[in-house]
Each structure stands twice: as structure tokens, then as C-alpha cells.
Amino acid sequence: MINDNDVIDTLEGLESFLRAVENGGLGLENAAGVALATNNSDGRPFVAVLDDKHQLLLGRWVTQEVFDNGKDMVQKGVKKAH
Template identity: 75%
Template sequence: MINDNDIIDTLEELEAFLRSVESGKLGLDNAAGIALATNNADGRPFIAVLDDNHQLLLGRWVTQEVYDNGKDLVRNAPQQRH
């Protein structure tokens, strides 16, 4: 499920999205992983929340800049702020 009107266009928005998923604010059951990916049909980048079977639970489009520069943030998870 990807909302075409909801695009993450800054690293700050990406970090906020990751924190929302990790904290359970989005109410996703069985969320097991998060990955940056590209749509097979048109190559458009998105962030994917996946379940234990690697099925898409939630996706949000991201800009190419966020895709290119947000990989470490997704891979390492946002660091706790003090």
C-alpha cells in the first residue's frame, strides 16, 4: 500500500517515518524490517516496511535524493536523541 500523494523528500522526514514505524505509532502488525527499494514497473524509489515473509505492509515514495542519501539511516536505524 503506497499513497501516491505522500512523498518523503528530506532525510528528516525519513528519520521521523523510521521512528514512527519502530515505536509502533503506525499500528503495523508483524513489521519485521524496513528497506529502501525501487518499483519494478517504473524505477521509482520508495521506503518499504516488510513483514516476516518479506511482504509489503506499508510503503512511502521517497525522492531520489532521499533514496541516495538515506541508505545508512535505514540500515543503521535512527540514533536516540538525548
């Protein structure tokens, strides 16, 4: 499920989204991973929350800049706040 009106357009926004997923703040059950991907039909980039069977639980569109520069954050996780 991806909402067309909900676009992450900054790295700070991506970090907040990833923290919410990690902390269970989005109420998702069985969330097992997060990935950056592109839509097959139009190439539009998004961040996907996947279950343990690699099925999409939740997605948010991201700008190309966030897609290009947020890959490490998605792969390695966000740094813990001190």
C-alpha cells in the same frame, strides 16, 4: 500499499517515518524490517516496511535524494534522541 500523494522528500522526514515504525506509531502488526527499494515498473524509489515473510505492509515514496542519502539511516536505524 503506497499512497501516491505521500512522498518523503527530506532526510528528516525519513527519520520521522523510521521512528514511527520503530515505536509502533503507525499501528502496523508484524513489522519486521524496513528497506529502500525501487518500483519494478517505473524505477521510482520508496521505503518499504516488511513483515517477517518479506511482504510489503506499508510503503512511502521517497525522492531520489532521500533514496541516495538515506541508505545508512535505513540500514543502521536512526540514532536515539538524547
